[in-house]
Amino acid sequence: MKATSKLGFEVIQMILGNALSAFAIACFALPYDMVVSGLTGVGRMTNHYFGLSVSGTVLVINIILFILGSWILGKKFAASIVIGTISFPIFLGIFQKATMLHHLVNDPLLASVCAGIIDGVGLGLILRVGGSTGGIDVPPIILNKKLGVKIAPVMYAIDVGIFLIQIPVTKTNGIILGILYALIYSIVMNKIIVMGQGGVQLMIFSKDIEKINEKLLQLGYGTTVMHATGGYMQAPQDLVFCVVSNRNLNRVKQAALAIDSTAFITISNVSEVNGNGFTTWFNDEEYEPKVTERHEGIELTQKEE
Structure with a gap:
């Protein structure tokens, strides 16, 4: 019973974390054309060039990577990312359609700070219980298992690559605000992960x-x-x-x-x-x-x- 309650709490925490992360991106980062990391950055590019939905792109790639991860890494790994794989793009789509929430602040700098804080809290909640938003985590783990490549450098390289491909279609303000947003969410995320444990x-x-x-x-x-x-x-x-x-x-x-x-x-x-x-x-x-x-x-x- 206790184990079931703990699992239920962790699932709720992961869903809440994914909702906060999606809210930060859809309502603060994307409306001000900031560069973003992860599959959302890929979705931003497909939206720019092909007019495809950001959340739709994220969902499709997430599902493909989820199937690939399940096949190569097993069911246990798949179970650890299934919530993020499904819930994050769904929340992202919902918040993108809620246009009344897209300009809660009128200052781009304040929007960047808000995005960083909210996304950092969301990601921190997810990682505290060993969860994931899926997507970009999968390729580095597969390479680690098959080729022995370290996970962190591959993950950083992918994120940097996604940042770089957005630069040609992003104004200077969007680049700087995106970098600030990334720095803030990294700091807040790390604080949330160890909060109350130090x-x-x-x-x-x-x-x-x-x-x-x-x-x-x-x-x-x-x-x-x-x-x-x-x-x-x-x-x-x-x-x-x-x-x-x-x-x-x-x-x-x-x-x-x-x-x-x-x-x-x-x-x-x-x-x-x-x-x-x-x-x-x-x-x-x-x-x-x-x-x-x-x-x-x-x-x-x-x-x-």
């Missing part, structure tokens, strides 16, 4: 390292005591390694400094964290921790009323 890493050096370690355990954080050697004096020095969420950074730092105000603390960002001990293991209002003698964990005991 934290901060602390390395605490102190003469009272045992007390600091015990205090952090009492607060409910996972720690690792590491043995180090000073570079100048070659003196042995223990340190505490700890990864916490951003909102708990100050709590951990102040706890360490309350024990040793001269403690040397380094803090760095961590993109993604998996495993136990990242968040506190108990509710401060209801439970109090009791550190085991060997400091291997925390026993939770109900507070007495």
